[in-house]
Amino acid sequence: MERKTHSPDELFVRLRQGDRVALGRAITLIESTRSIDRQPATELIEACLPYSGNSIRLGISGTPGAGKSTFIDAFGTMLTARGHSIAVLAIDPSSGVHHGSILGDKTRMDNLSRDPKAYIRPSPAGSSLGGVARKTRETIVLCEAAGFSQILVETVGVGQSETAVQAMTDLFVLLLIPGAGDELQGIKRGIVELADLVIIHKADGDRMALAREAQMHYQRALHLYPERSSGQSVPVLLASSIEQTGLVQVEETIQNIISIFKENGHFQAQRKDQSGFWLRESLMDQLSTWVFSRHREDYKQLEADVLNGKTSPFSAADELMRKITGSKAD
Ligand SMILES: Nc1nc2c(ncn2[C@@H]2O[C@H](COP(=O)(O)OP(=O)(O)O)[C@@H](O)[C@H]2O)c(=O)[nH]1
Ligand SMILES: [Mg+2]
Known part of the structure; x- marks a missing residue:
């Protein structure tokens, strides 16, 4: 019985519907770590690929608290009202420990979670960022085969997960809050460099003046960066x-950037690069597991020798x- 629900053929047909x-x-x-699920998961992804x-x-x-979930709720609802169907995924390597720290709080996506044209899927549990990210990347393929026209991937604004998200999306949107004192830090951490679009978020109420200040600050700061591979300057908007x-x-603005990316070839080139990136990532992942x-045992022994200073x-x-x-020393 259990096996039947996991038949990749049947899942594929129903998913396409x-x-x-x-x-x-x-x-x-595809998120399963059981070895018997591996083959059907691969078959399913292969079947979906031509439709993705x-x-x-x-x-x-x-950063946490920047209002990403609230933004996705409001923005996503606007998209579905305009005829899009959207899937919301998350990359949060900490969710294995904290049980969905990004999307666990579904109240923040109140509207979308009731929207028939939206699908919300929390981050897969996983110990390594690589593992979590790869599964999210594969989930994008499934969601596209299921017919979703926009995929929104939310990530925590700390550390390496941005790189993974940037490597699976066409456009990287960064939400910043005015007056948080982290303006320069954001830039130093290199995250701003990944952004195709910066939004000064929570531009409302008595934050308005600070928001305009932050907007000017970032417009100036982003101007100092060398020309980006996309050939496109980075807009800074208030919302x-x-x-x-x-x-x-x-x-x-997003529509506009996407059409520019498609016209100047960046869109296609970036997706190609990303495929190469995930090939290398998966191979490295499998190699190190292997x-x-x-x-x-060999590793443990050598590690002990290194820690004891016996060998470098x-x-x-x-x-x-x-x-x-199996080769000899040369
Ligand atoms: N004033 C204001 N507050 C907001 C806005 N968007 C989100 N918030 C608040 O910011 C807090 C964090 O929001 P959340 O979406 O959970 O942030 P996340 O951690 O980035 O996903 C919540 O208390 C929200 O109500 C906004 O546009 N304006
Ligand atoms: Mg959130």
Whole structure:
């Protein structure tokens, strides 16, 4: 019985018909860490691939509390009202521990979670960012095959997850809050450099003046960066999700950037690069899993030698490689 619900053929057919339950099961299947699920999961993704790629993939980033979930709720509702169907995914490597710290609080997506044209899926649990991110990337493929026209990927604005999100989306949107004193930090951390669009969020009430100040600050700061590979300058917009202001302009700006990216070839080139990136990532992931399972003892021994100062990390790595490849020292 259990096996039947996991039949990739059946899941594929139902998912293509837009069946949400099937989509949910399909995602659970690819998120599964059980080895018997691996083959059907691969088959399912292979089946979906020819039907994927037709959506606009947006990455939404910003520090915790920047209002990402609230923004996605308001912005997503506007998109569905305009005829889009949207899938909201999350990358949050901490969710394995904290049980969905990004989307766990579904009250923040009140409107979208009741919207028949929206699908919300919390971050997969996982110990490594690489694992979590790869599953999100595969989930995008399933959601596109299920017919969603826009994919929104929310991520925590701290650390490495931005790079992963940038490597699976067409446009990277960064939400900043005015007056938080983190303006320069955001830039230093290099996250601003990844952004295709910056939104000064919560531009409402008595934050308005600060918001305008922050907007000017970022416009100036972003101007100092060297020309980006997209060939496009980075717009800095004001928006409030609570008052629902600036959202239409955000949507128009996104459409505009996407058409420029498509015209100048950046859109297609970026997707190609991303495929290469995920090939390397998956290969590295599998290789390291393989090494640490097949050569665990050798590794432990060498590690002890390195920690005791008996050998250097570099020659230990060389020695392990010789063991793995079976070649003699040269
Ligand atoms: N004033 C104002 N507050 C907002 C706005 N958007 C979100 N917030 C508040 O900011 C807090 C954090 O929002 P949340 O969406 O959970 O942020 P996230 O951690 O980035 O997902 C909540 O208390 C929201 O009500 C906005 O546009 N204006
Ligand atoms: Mg959130």
